[in-house]
Amino acid sequence: MTSCYRLNRRQLLTRGSAFAAWSLLPAGSSLAAAPDPRLMTIVLRGALDGLATVMPVGDPDFYSRRSLFMEDVAKAGEPLALNSFFALSPHLKSLHDLYRNRQALFVHAIASPYRSRSHFDGQDILESGLGGVSDNTSGWLNRALGTIASSNQRARTDGLFVGASTPLIMRGEHAVMSYTEDSNNGLFDDTQNRLLALYQDQDPVLASALQGGIDLQMMAEMQSGDAMDAVGDMVARDRRALQSMIKAAGLMAADDGPRIAAMSLNGWDTHAGAAPGTGQLARRLQTLDTLIDGLRTVLAPVWEQTTIVITTEFGRTVDINGTAGTDHGTGTSAILIGGGVAGGRVLTDWPGLSTNALYDGRDLMPTVDMRSLFKSVLRSQFDISDRALAHTVFPDSAAVPSLAGLMRTG
Amino acid sequence: MIKDHAPYHRIGLGISPSRTPLEVSFTRAAAQELEALPRQATSLPGTEEILKRQAQLRTTGKTSDVPSMARDIYHKEATYRFQQALEAPVGFAERLVWFWSDHFTVGVKNPLVRALAGAFEREAIRARMHRSFSDMLLSASLHPAMLLYLDNVMSTGPYSIAGQRRDRGLNENLAREILELHTMGAGQGYAQNDVKALAKVLTGWTVNPKDPPKDGRASFRPAMHEPGAHTVAGLTAPADAPSGQAAMVLRHLATRPETARHIATKLARHFISPQPDPKVVAALTNVFLKTGGDLPTLHKYVLVFAQRYAPQKPFVGNFRSPNEYVVAALRAAAPTMVFPARRVLGILNELGQAPWSANSPAGWPDTAQSWNGSGALQARLGFALQMANRIDQDARQLVKQLLPAASTATQLAIHKAESPQQGMALLLMSPEFQRK
Numbered sequence: 120m121t122s123c124y125r126l127n128r129r130q131l132l133t134r135g136s137a138f139a140a141w142s143l144l145p146a147g148s149s150l151a152a153a154p155d156p157r158l159m160t161i162v163l164r165g166a167l168d169g170l171a172t173v174m175p176v177g178d179p180d181f182y183s184r185r186s187l188f189m190e191d192v193a194k195a196g197e198p199l200a201l202n203s204f205f206a207l208s209p210h211l212k213s214l215h216d217l218y219r220n221r222q223a224l225f226v227h228a229i230a231s232p233y234r235s236r237s238h239f240d241g242q243d244i245l246e247s248g249l250g251g252v253s254d255n256t257s258g259w260l261n262r263a264l265g266t267i268a269s270s271n272q273r274a275r276t277d278g279l280f281v282g283a284s285t286p287l288i289m290r291g292e293h294a295v296m297s298y299t300e301d302s303n304n305g306l307f308d309d310t311q312n313r314l315l316a317l318y319q320d321q322d323p324v325l326a327s328a329l330q331g332g333i334d335l336q337m338m339a340e341m342q343s344g345d346a347m348d349a350v351g352d353m354v355a356r357d358r359r360a361l362q363s364m365i366k367a368a369g370l371m372a373a374d375d376g377p378r379i380a381a382m383s384l385n386g387w388d389t390h391a392g393a394a395p396g397t398g399q400l401a402r403r404l405q406t407l408d409t410l411i412d413g414l415r416t417v418l419a420p421v422w423e424q425t426t427i428v429i430t431t432e433f434g435r436t437v438d439i440n441g442t443a444g445t446d447h448g449t450g451t452s453a454i455l456i457g458g459g460v461a462g463g464r465v466l467t468d469w470p471g472l473s474t475n476a477l478y479d480g481r482d483l484m485p486t487v488d489m490r491s492l493f494k495s496v497l498r499s500q501f502d503i504s505d506r507a508l509a510h511t512v513f514p515d516s517a518a519v520p521s522l523a524g525l526m527r528t529g
Numbered sequence: 530m531i532k533d534h535a536p537y538h539r540i541g542l543g544i545s546p547s548r549t550p551l552e553v554s555f556t557r558a559a560a561q562e563l564e565a566l567p568r569q570a571t572s573l574p575g576t577e578e579i580l581k582r583q584a585q586l587r588t589t590g591k592t593s594d595v596p597s598m599a600r601d602i603y604h605k606e607a608t609y610r611f612q613q614a615l616e617a618p619v620g621f622a623e624r625l626v627w628f629w630s631d632h633f634t635v636g637v638k639n640p641l642v643r644a645l646a647g648a649f650e651r652e653a654i655r656a657r658m659h660r661s662f663s664d665m666l667l668s669a670s671l672h673p674a675m676l677l678y679l680d681n682v683m684s685t686g687p688y689s690i691a692g693q694r695r696d697r698g699l700n701e702n703l704a705r706e707i708l709e710l711h712t713m714g715a716g717q718g719y720a721q722n723d724v725k726a727l728a729k730v731l732t733g734w735t736v737n738p739k740d741p742p743k744d745g746r747a748s749f750r751p752a753m754h755e756p757g758a759h760t761v762a763g764l765t766a767p768a769d770a771p772s773g774q775a776a777m778v779l780r781h782l783a784t785r786p787e788t789a790r791h792i793a794t795k796l797a798r799h800f801i802s803p804q805p806d807p808k809v810v811a812a813l814t815n816v817f818l819k820t821g822g823d824l825p826t827l828h829k830y831v832l833v834f835a836q837r838y839a840p841q842k843p844f845v846g847n848f849r850s851p852n853e854y855v856v857a858a859l860r861a862a863a864p865t866m867v868f869p870a871r872r873v874l875g876i877l878n879e880l881g882q883a884p885w886s887a888n889s890p891a892g893w894p895d896t897a898q899s900w901n902g903s904g905a906l907q908a909r910l911g912f913a914l915q916m917a918n919r920i921d922q923d924a925r926q927l928v929k930q931l932l933p934a935a936s937t938a939t940q941l942a943i944h945k946a947e948s949p950q951q952g953m954a955l956l957l958m959s960p961e962f963q964r965k
Contacts, residue, residue, distance in 0.1 A: 165947035322960035388947035
């Protein structure tokens, strides 16, 4: 079993201050970037419960704070051990396989610089790569593409996003393509639930009409055997959405295909009845795992040069709320997979889950900035200079360091 | 500043951030729309051109190409219709076009009617909005699309030359619908013999490829016309003016008190409430009779009454029809189509209201029950999510523009959405956006 990458000195990350325990790589590093690297970002929209995904089972406060969830998880099976401290949700089997093959690593207690817990603004900052909310109209991935293009004439810099309208992360001056299947990514069911709640509150006639439609559809799905599908209880909608995302990712394996892709999965805002073992969150994690498995397969020809970064706008409360769910939080976990990843580890400066260790007394304290993760991948895979990262790709982020040793080549 | 979105939904097509004037009252903006009629010309083929093309395909042995020609024209006409709706400042004039087009329903039951339906709406309805009801009735009844749709092209007087030669007979379909749906209303002041007499009056009006329509009016074949004088609802049309009988009788029907009452009731039901105040219906009937069915005046009164007698609280039935919902959502997005017409037609098909495809000559139903079936809301939600992908704006800001009187619950739901896309979809599916 690999040991957790723990640091000797603990420093808590507060807004803007440098995190000195993480070292910068020496300037002028002569590490060669992979010859024809691929990068994919997957944004999990709705605030992933990082503690239910990469579970700190070794933390003395974890089981007591999350007993309801862990009882539910127990019904789904054993957590998948990562090391003596962390374990993965039992629904992430493919991801666990990658971890054991040293092709996946997790970064925990990570967050963007944003602290106000609004989905809109949180995703804005995650994708813009800035230090705060602004009117900006470009995303860090697009700026990265532009930087690569201007410094390396021979590099392929075709970008791709899945969906009908450009996500902020891919907006900017560099032209990108879209794979336009209107995939709902788990959005339909969650939106329908919220709509039903709104109707029940404001418009009983519409509420009963919508409920009628839901009941009818459930009957139809049970009849058609969708519920018995091999990918595990996934509704036809979700399956179609995943198929189109995997197809789009496959374009990156082609010689003349795109090299940087952005996509997202919805449905992570588990305020009520989260049930990470048997319910809503379990299904989302299964969907994520199915996606990861599909990506691994379709990108096999170029897996050595592929990196996939999976992040979310912020985490969720440590404690469970009054409706068996969690509310918006701060620190969360991020996932890095790919052939070039120095995997098989969980990177974190673990702050602990005791009450005085929590942010605002309720959230996992973030101890590393999300931009550090992004910077590390970009500098190692695409050879973007620290200077460009600090000023162009992530403006005003000179104080935000890259992380050492995420990738095999740096 | 717009304080309440309700009139824009009930009487118009919803607020368009790019087209709706903010500093002008709804009434003023709607009145300006009426004055701006008729609308600009278009390069779409007219009825004459379409019939020529169809005849050409038949004579050159390419009859199997007619359906694809028809679909192509249908898509272009639907696009034109959507575009008019998108560009309208408030959409009252456009709602009136839809109302009258629905009143004189032509349903796409075969390729030729499919090809002609859009031209019918432009020639018989749009182009007559600033005239009298009588003019519109004449144009609509004798338009090739209507004659084809309601089978008058085959109707032959039994004692006509053609009737005697071929033992063909009357088809009463058009005559019945003119009396029952277009003018006096079911069972109001006419009987079966009036239906038959009107059918005879209408014989001879047909579509003849060798005699193209003039001004949208079909051609008249004397050989099919039933000879003699015919009495319809108290008016006797003389035997010596066979081709003039139709116009004479239709104008007579257009001025009947029953017709005035029927039209007034339909307008009140559509723009005010399913159970309109009898005083309002009486007032509109009066306007109709006093002005000889002058449409511009009638429309102005509808506008005023729709505001003055608007129901105090929303009633159960005020659910936006699929057309109204889809167009309102498109208006919310942009001044131009964010989807190709094919996609919009797809969603309207799914929701059961593709243009000119009503199941019966009675047109589209006006009640919520018809549009509210299980599955309908989910289909609307699917469309809302697709639209949300294409609307590049923040739903939290847009809700203030589109639904200034939105409830706290709706605003909260939008603010707490898990992604911008979800927020936009919740806006479009909110009770306020779904109702009028």
